[in-house]
Amino acid sequence: MTLSQIQKLLHAELISEHEAQNINIEFAKASDLMSDVLAFSKPFSERDTLLITGLTNKQVVRTCEIAGVAAIVFVRGKNPSGETIELAQQCDIPLLATKLKMYEACGILYTNGMKGASTYEDEKKGNEK
């Protein structure tokens, strides 16, 4: 799924300067806990995970950079500060904002076939066995 498809599904607004149609997203995770975001992370070379969160501070972007997250959706109509947007530009992580609640945003993506980020870890474990 491309980020612009996600944008349409979630009636979201693109709040950073990126070309959403060119970004491919395969997995998603939703959390307000940064350790959870880190726990289900992928190598930087395979950046195709979306984070759905209600937190808008700068550390969310920093955490996503470390966790190899490709894009962030802020839920419940929360808008990040200029500082957060600036860091996202630097790290090349597009930001979306939607008025939907976290549960609804997840539900919509899930019913449209978006896989959970933990699937990646499960698949990796499966391959190792």
Place this chain on the structure above:
Amino acid sequence: MKTKKRGMKNRVLLQQEFKIQGGDFVNAGESSCKIRNTLREIGIDSDIIRRIAIAAYEAEMNVVMYAHHGTMKINVYRDKILLTINDKGPGIENIVLAMKPGFSTATEEMREMGFGAGMGLPNMKKNADTFKISSEVGKGTRLEIKILLNGKNG
């Protein structure tokens, strides 16, 4: 010949050291990002980088959240990467308890930022091949995180 080989093995290929300031939430995480970028430049396997970056970031955040100040040092060898974090701070009273997933002494302010869920040390351990922690109450904490390269360094 054997000695020479061992000598090669123990040679530090790359070393970097970063200072971390306690309470500095604005720059928190920058050192870990720098480490990640350096490892990418020298062509370390991307899954190894992911594990190092997560461990470094969790450790860096712990220093920022709980300690007065600290240092994070990375040594890259032919067969392993060693990450050492030393801090001056309150130390950890009960390490067994601190290692328990979900145990946290974080303040409300840290939790509002999304940190302090009690997963930092368990996350570091999960991503390390060997994980050593020692602490002295009132003095500080030392972490040693080793990740083996298993020939996956090119």
